[in-house]
Amino acid sequence: MSAGSEPILKLDRVSKTFGSVPYLVKAAQAVSFELHPGRTLALVGESGSGKTTCARLVMREYEPNEGELIFKGKPVQTGNTKALADYRRSVQMIFQDPFSSLNPAHTIAYHLRRPLQLHRRDLKGKDIDATVNELLERVKLDPALVAPKHPHELSGGQRQRVNIARTLAVGAEVIVADEPTSMLDVSVRLGVLNLLNEMKRDLKLALLYITHDIATARYVAEDIIVMYAGQIVEWGNINKVIDNPQHPYTKLLLSAVPDPEIRFDDPKAHLQTSDVDEVRRISAVPDTRSICIDTDHFIRQVGA
Amino acid sequence: MTQPLLSIKNLTIDYIGEKTDFRAVDNVSFDVAAGEIFGLAGESGCGKSTIAFAISRLHKPPALIRSGQILLEGRDVLDLDMQALRSFRWREVAMVFQSAMNSLNPVLRVEAQFYDVLRTHQGMNRKQARERTAEMLRLVDIQPDRMSDYPHQFSGGMRQRIVIAICLALNPKIVVMDEPTTALDVVVQREILQRVNELRKRLGFSVLFITHDLGLMVQVCDRIGIMLEGKLVEQNTAQEIYASPQHDYTKKLWASFPSLHGSKTAEAFAS
Numbered sequence: 193m194s195a196g197s198e199p200i201l202k203l204d205r206v207s208k209t210f211g212s213v214p215y216l217v218k219a220a221q222a223v224s225f226e227l228h229p230g231r232t233l234a235l236v237g238e239s240g241s242g243k244t245t246c247a248r249l250v251m252r253e254y255e256p257n258e259g260e261l262i263f264k265g266k267p268v269q270t271g272n273t274k275a276l277a278d279y280r281r282s283v284q285m286i287f288q289d290p291f292s293s294l295n296p297a298h299t300i301a302y303h304l305r306r307p308l309q310l311h312r313r314d315l316k317g318k319d320i321d322a323t324v325n326e327l328l329e330r331v332k333l334d335p336a337l338v339a340p341k342h343p344h345e346l347s348g349g350q351r352q353r354v355n356i357a358r359t360l361a362v363g364a365e366v367i368v369a370d371e372p373t374s375m376l377d378v379s380v381r382l383g384v385l386n387l388l389n390e391m392k393r394d395l396k397l398a399l400l401y402i403t404h405d406i407a408t409a410r411y412v413a414e415d416i417i418v419m420y421a422g423q424i425v426e427w428g429n430i431n432k433v434i435d436n437p438q439h440p441y442t443k444l445l446l447s448a449v450p451d452p453e454i455r456f457d458d459p460k461a462h463l464q465t466s467d468v469d470e471v472r473r474i475s476a477v478p479d480t481r482s483i484c485i486d487t488d489h490f491i492r493q494v495g496a
Numbered sequence: 497m498t499q500p501l502l503s504i505k506n507l508t509i510d511y512i513g514e515k516t517d518f519r520a521v522d523n524v525s526f527d528v529a530a531g532e533i534f535g536l537a538g539e540s541g542c543g544k545s546t547i548a549f550a551i552s553r554l555h556k557p558p559a560l561i562r563s564g565q566i567l568l569e570g571r572d573v574l575d576l577d578m579q580a581l582r583s584f585r586w587r588e589v590a591m592v593f594q595s596a597m598n599s600l601n602p603v604l605r606v607e608a609q610f611y612d613v614l615r616t617h618q619g620m621n622r623k624q625a626r627e628r629t630a631e632m633l634r635l636v637d638i639q640p641d642r643m644s645d646y647p648h649q650f651s652g653g654m655r656q657r658i659v660i661a662i663c664l665a666l667n668p669k670i671v672v673m674d675e676p677t678t679a680l681d682v683v684v685q686r687e688i689l690q691r692v693n694e695l696r697k698r699l700g701f702s703v704l705f706i707t708h709d710l711g712l713m714v715q716v717c718d719r720i721g722i723m724l725e726g727k728l729v730e731q732n733t734a735q736e737i738y739a740s741p742q743h744d745y746t747k748k749l750w751a752s753f754p755s756l757h758g759s760k761t762a763e764a765f766a767s
Contacts, residue, residue: 468683
């Protein structure tokens with residue numbers, strides 16, 4: 193993935209496996225990607241393809257079995273407590289479920305004040321309240337109205353905005369958004385996506401946007417990675433990948449996206465179960481060779 | 497349409513509150529013809545699921561049907577007594593719930609869950625039930641010999657297909673599907689809905705399809721109703737809803753979908 197700037201976070205051939213030999217699951221196999229400030233990388237794939245494993249590797253919830261994470265040019269070390277705290281401050285996550293990711297017993301102001309007290313030691317007393325208000329305004333919520341409320345008094349979209357404000361509170365530089373809009377209503381989805389776009393632009397954040405909805409990925413991201421069975425199968429500039437998919441799995445994924453132009457009765461729209469199984473089978477075969485399609489568009493060699 | 501299979505007439509449903517009532521469904525009328533797929537779209541809280549539950553009278557207090565009729569082949573569902581209702585549910589109207597893949601009993605084998613339905617409604621013995629189960633599983637592309645497995649041994653998409661197979665085991669006249677594939681990825685979603693569409697043509701049941709994904713709905717449904725705050729604001733054929741939406745809300749709903757090709761939707765539609 194080409195971009196002018198230095199990557200803030202880089203995954204270098206990271207692998208993660210679960211279980212032991214007879215039941216070994218290779219959740220991520222030699223995954224490499226880069227996150228750049230002010231750019232969004234979309235990570236798409238079906239359930240079980242390893243998207244969330246990648247998110248957790250980035251969040252350092254999992255230790256990679258192989259490969260390493262390079263943050264601001266230096267490998268991330270586990271021993272150094274201070275460096276780890278710094279990493280955790282800089283890399284923040286927005287979760288899929290806005291209904292369970294806020295503590296129901298506390299007010300919104302509390303949710304934003306806590307990270308400020310923990311990570312922004314320079315702020316004292318009134319400054320904290322002022323920063324809370326500023327954060328809420330940034331995510332287009334009315335501080336006077338929202339700050340004293342509890343999470344149950346807010347809608348899903350509002351809660352997701354609070355979650356975004358929380359990541360900003362600590363001064364995040366990398367945000368991992370794991371399906372941030374899949375539990376939201378269609379009518380508020382775009383609002384949240386627009387907000388993410390705006391933040392990325394204004395605050396030069398690096399965003400890893402995880403989703404199974406390619407259409408929304410196109411809306412927020414510049415680059416895309418398609419994953420299947422723990423491997424990246426196709427990657428590159430998002431428009432090039434979507435307009436000219438080369439890997440059979442990407443083609444399958446794109447052909448299944450609901451398209452109001454094509455009715456189900458249309459034979460063109462018909463997916464043959466045997467074809468689908470065949471694509472899945474060949475896509476799951478591990479292969480380390482990659483093929484360059486265009487300047488920033490690559491696919492993994494399809495196994496036989 | 498000569499005589500519709502399902503006819504909802506002036507249905508009004510309230511959720512009773514301590515001080516005020518909340519009108520979830522407000523004077524809604526629509527028909528579903530035999531063999532037709534009718535879609536109900538709208539955002540959460542617009543009352544579409546309330547209607548789905550009311551059709552088999554599965555709505556629970558504080559929901560209360562204030563007025564209206566739900567006619568299935570001319571018979572009013574609201575007049576049925578408990579006994580009639582028990583035989584009516586599932587045999588005439590089956591339902592696939594939201595996150596249906598979690599509605600299977602985790603401690604019973606799939607076979608036992610089919611047997612439950614078949615014994616209650618058709619008095620089948622185990623052997624007959626097993627035969628019928630095998631037949632139904634084949635219908636949804638699942639190996640019949642897997643009927644002795646537990647739900648956790650299947651993937652999400654397979655569980656969803658099993659739920660659909662159980663729904664169809666009694667040859668219902670209409671299947672209500674409330675967001676049947678929301679939790680699944682697009683490839684599996686397409687496979688399942690394609691299968692439902694084929695089965696509908698073969699077995700002749702109707703489908704009431706509820707989702708918020710308008711694009712998907714236009715692909716699958718014959719006719720679509722758009723709901724807003726309990727009211728049915730627009731009702732038309734799928735092509736018309738897509739090509740020339742009349743109501744402002746329908747247009748707004750379309751604008752809120754990022755599309756895969758062409759422009760990245762109107763930036764104007766912000767919040």
